[in-house]
Amino acid sequence: MSERAPASAGGLLVSGCDVLRVPPEGECEILRAQDIVVADGLIEDVRPTGTAGAKGGAGTREVIDGRGLLAVPGLVNAHTHSAMVLMRGAAEDVTVEGWFNDRVWPMESNLTPADVRTGARLACAEMIRSGVTTFADHYFFPDQIAEAVAETGLRADIAPTYFSSRGREALEATVEFAERWHGGAEGRVTVSLGPHAPYTVDDEDLRTLSEHARRLGLRMHIHAAEHLEQTRSSLERRGLTPVRVLYETGVLEAGALIAHGCGIVEQDLPLLAEYAGTTAVACCPKVYLKHALSPLTPVRELLGAGVTVAVGTDGAAGHNTLDVWEALRLVALTQKQAVRDATWMTVSDTLRLALRGGARALGLQDRIGALEPGMRADIVLTDLTGLHCRPLHDPRAALVYSARASDVRTVVVDGRVLMRDGRLLTVDEPALLAEADARVARILDTSHGRAVQHYDP
């Protein structure tokens, strides 16, 4: 069933599509009837369809008929744990503590490298299907994830999860992974260092990892201030907020992608603002609602401090899907309610957060997040002709409030077609699903009483 995507050596032309333009500020726009010209994995030109003047027109171009479709920049999933798709739906209706200590961390102690390999490929396949072209992963057995990314053609920033309980050798292994894989898969894989959280990684390890990050030119990806109780607990135990711990241990200086940040408080804002250019917070509202958390990520305050905010799904053991459409819609909905202002987090702002914000959050703003000449050709063709989008007064509103992952038709990453008209070209879906199903019973068995860690932030 699998079929290799052609290498597109002669380039790619997506013809006749509408194009979503996401400017750095102001309203997003729809450019009608455009051609997107791709060469060597880069967007060479976006121009009215059929107009002359293609540069580098030599060679055979693969052509995708984009008529009737809207091209959007590939979505960015700014925080996930890819292989947790294997535990999708296996930890419902439990408290945060129960989720970690009774379900997920015991299940994760069952994971083998082969499990993660299968889980990561399954996650990649799900993300390709839903128009996610880049993801920020944070997980165990990162080599398996990197190989899945290389194989499926996606783009990812991979942070190997590290707990201090794993010891110095494990810390060094994460650094070695970074040295091995940063810039790999033709540049589609980048690596961040991934201390799990300030409550599971001690200050000394945070300092060591920050130093490695600065030395190697890497960013950090870490859970911090996941909810307000964590911040309060940190203040009680050690007199510092989690964000101040990141500040004092050099994590913010290295450049940090902070997962969640629902417990970021006012005193944290100046610390974050000091490194605003290289700091981002990934907001994953579905899991906050599901875990009954309040408040949510203080998006307005963070943007006000100049900090980048992006959209993530977290792992599918909490979020149940890796669907960034669902996640960005929830960011818009929950943020409007959180600040009691229906005119805020507009359609354009939400798309900008998800796309430009996602790119910045991974340090990839010069490569992805917009369909413009010079950017990598990460292109998603969406079909907004379904009944749930009609009449289509405003395609931008449809993207935020009506569209579904199933409206994605064709996905291109780095100029390579990964899904064409609903058909995955780099994944053997039935074989992969059979492999995943075969692993499940063992992974879900928690009768052994082990766990990767105990949750007590």
Added chain:
Amino acid sequence: MSERAPASAGGLLVSGCDVLRVPPEGECEILRAQDIVVADGLIEDVRPTGTAGAKGGAGTREVIDGRGLLAVPGLVNAHTHSAMVLMRGAAEDVTVEGWFNDRVWPMESNLTPADVRTGARLACAEMIRSGVTTFADHYFFPDQIAEAVAETGLRADIAPTYFSSRGREALEATVEFAERWHGGAEGRVTVSLGPHAPYTVDDEDLRTLSEHARRLGLRMHIHAAEHLEQTRSSLERRGLTPVRVLYETGVLEAGALIAHGCGIVEQDLPLLAEYAGTTAVACCPKVYLKHALSPLTPVRELLGAGVTVAVGTDGAAGHNTLDVWEALRLVALTQKQAVRDATWMTVSDTLRLALRGGARALGLQDRIGALEPGMRADIVLTDLTGLHCRPLHDPRAALVYSARASDVRTVVVDGRVLMRDGRLLTVDEPALLAEADARVARILDTSHGRAVQHYDP
């Protein structure tokens, strides 16, 4: 492109499907490999596949191969304004007041009966596609809606919207509509009386309509206590909460489906409890979030008072879709957060709310809401084999947290197949979409300055 569904005179057999059982209390269950036997629009039997003992087996049965699919009771959209699909995406990022006074009520003043006819058919088509088999509608030109329901084969309770500003003749017209259509379309259409809200319908009209409802054995469908500011305003202006107005004018006594109820306060609970057996509240969280409202419908308190709660989408001018999967997921997510309890509004409770609650909310609990012998055959076959649902540890969790409307394959109402394997059988989709598109520019034009009403609750 249209194709009439056969009359299924000889009955219907859905063979080999799994079946979602939603008990009145406790955990929902998945019955594996069942046959659903349908005769004369009723479920005659649900039994392990291939077992003998079909009653009424004479005649030719239409067979649907249900293997690999999960049969769920048809979803109920407990509050919508069907024809507002015509305004989908045309009122974004505005306050509640702006939404009513600058956008929706001016646009609605453009609507003709032919517009509503098209809009209602478009809404029916969208709902069939997403597995909604029954909806509670509240809108203008109700004859057009009833005809759309009759034609497309759905089931609906239709409340003709009434404002006191329309005058006594309009009130009487709504009663005449009820007399004409209640029990129509082979019993698939029921009618409720539809005073818009206590802030747009005066007490005398509420009393008159309540009397008509009691006389005719109809229920009432009304917006009330939509948000807390409305309740406060009502208390200031007249010393009564909106729910007390319903109580004193006989609306609760007649039996009421209350839309939204986010502004229901503690003093309202005993009033609602007095008529708990015939009172329901439709919760439509996407629009509350989008309009930045807080608090949300007090679902826990209402259920505690014995009042039925159901799930709705409201009109697509606010909700952007008529997708009840999306709505029920948001009920689970937002209610967990609202009461700060992740163990509440469980997967089973959410499904029960949407299905059994939906049926009760429309007074149809003896006909729909469960796949059991004696119930009308409103059956939705869902395909949970997509990547976003895999591995499928728990189909119940997948329904609430992973499934999409696009996972619906086949839809049966009253034993008649309305969609088969993704193909609509009672709607000419391209013709309908062309008709809708042709009407849009005129409907969206608000340069005339008219409005159906002024919002000032």
